[in-house]
Amino acid sequence: MQSFLHCHFVLLSLSLFLSVQSQQIGPGFNQANNFEGSSNLVNVQYHMGPVLASSPMNIYIIWYGHWNPTHQSTIRDFLYSLSSPAPFPSVADWWQTVRLYTDQTGSNVTGNILLSGEYNDSSYSHGTSLTRLSMQSIIRTTVANRGLPLNYQSGLYLVLTASEVVVQEFCRAVCGFHYFTFPSVVGVTVPYAWIGYSGTQCPGMCAYPFAWPTYSGRPPPGGPGGVNDIMSAPNGDPGVDGMISVIGHELAEVSSNPLVNAWYAGDDPSAPDEIADLCLGVYGSGGGGGYVGEVYKDSWGNGFNVNGVKGRKYLVQWLWNPEKRSCYGPNAMD
Numbered sequence: 001m002q003s004f005l006h007c008h009f010v011l012l013s014l015s016l017f018l019s020v021q022s023q024q025i026g027p028g029f030n031q032a033n034n035f036e037g038s039s040n041l042v043n044v045q046y047h048m049g050p051v052l053a054s055s056p057m058n059i060y061i062i063w064y065g066h067w068n069p070t071h072q073s074t075i076r077d078f079l080y081s082l083s084s085p086a087p088f089p090s091v092a093d094w095w096q097t098v099r100l101y102t103d104q105t106g107s108n109v110t111g112n113i114l115l116s117g118e119y120n121d122s123s124y125s126h127g128t129s130l131t132r133l134s135m136q137s138i139i140r141t142t143v144a145n146r147g148l149p150l151n152y153q154s155g156l157y158l159v160l161t162a163s164e165v166v167v168q169e170f171c172r173a174v175c176g177f178h179y180f181t182f183p184s185v186v187g188v189t190v191p192y193a194w195i196g197y198s199g200t201q202c203p204g205m206c207a208y209p210f211a212w213p214t215y216s217g218r219p220p221p222g223g224p225g226g227v228n229d230i231m232s233a234p235n236g237d238p239g240v241d242g243m244i245s246v247i248g249h250e251l252a253e254v255s256s257n258p259l260v261n262a263w264y265a266g267d268d269p270s271a272p273d274e275i276a277d278l279c280l281g282v283y284g285s286g287g288g289g290g291y292v293g294e295v296y297k298d299s300w301g302n303g304f305n306v307n308g309v310k311g312r313k314y315l316v317q318w319l320w321n322p323e324k325r326s327c328y329g330p331n332a333m334d
């Protein structure tokens with residue numbers, strides 16, 4: 001985030017924390033940088049590195065800790081939805097924005113995404129308190145145990161930590177991050193992302209807008225229709241529904257900037273503004289500055305903005321669209 005942006009947007013009480021390639025904490029309101037309207041201030045540039053263009057992209061999940069099978073199904077179905085048909089506007093329609101990013105050869109980010117393997121690390125191989133570097137060790141241990149293949153050509157590893165797992169900076173500064181493995185740890189360079197289940201530890205930070213941020217300094221919303229209403233979760237659990245948007249955020253960024261030398265805004269590669277960072281807290285038209293934007297409600301009143309497989313509904317944040325030069329999602333009103 002660049003300081004020159006601050007003067008254009010009201011920065012309220014929340015202080016923002018930056019962490020490299022991470023989804024910051026910071027619920028929809030109080031965000032300093034939401035670009036729902038077209039902005040020439042934002043200059044997302046290409047830095048000549050690769051994007052995840054191999055088709056298919058093979059996603060491997062490491063379920064770290066004890067996972068609720070219902071939550072696992074919600075997450076699996078989201079990943080299946082990335083390249084499966086569903087009624088418009090769908091998760092796959094949302095992914096089309098990521099597909100607009102290309103590499104030096106003109107190859108686009110792939111739209112063919114498979115969930116190619118899963119591993120249960122239910123015995124907490126690295127304990128219940130993890131650092132950022134632990135994620136790489138968990139990947140190494142998993143492939144060494146033959147729990148998953150080491151696919152450095154077209155693999156993407158997701159380490160998903162269960163409710164009780166404490167992660168460095170989780171809930172204080174970040175909800176997830178993406179990076180790439182070091183050959184010295186894993187043997188190869190392969191992109192990965194970590195996302196934590198926030199439902200118990202900090203739903204108000206990482207599961208907004210499904211949970212109220214208690215540190216916000218503002219009272220909970222007063223009544224229906226108000227712009228700061230808390231939304232009910234389309235898959236029944238604020239922690240997992242909030243996690244879906246963070247997973248979407250990290251997938252979009254790791255695909256367009258897997259080695260942190262492809263697509264981002266700003267001059268500082270150690271603190272880049274990637275294509276999802278630019279649109280934190282924006283889920284629909286008019287979103288930003290505390291308002292999630294125009295989204296839909298299902299027949300039970302749960303909020304969502306895209307459809308997935310098996311009749312699923314999800315709420316995912318918008319992404320920077322390089323053609324429109326604004327944040328965008330398929331549920332846009334215009």
Ligand SMILES: *[C@@H]1O[C@H](CO)[C@@H](O)[C@H](O)[C@H]1NC(C)=O
Pocket residue numbers: 096099100101102108
């Ligand atoms: C690939 O990216 C280019 C440049 O953004 C875009 O014009 C084209 O539509 C993209 N192709 C697909 C299939 O999204």
Ligand SMILES: *[C@@H]1O[C@H](CO)[C@@H](O)[C@H](O)[C@H]1NC(C)=O
Pocket residue numbers: 067068069118119120
């Ligand atoms: C992983 O755990 C889930 C339940 O949480 C179970 O359904 C699945 O079969 C397990 N997978 C493996 C490979 O052990």
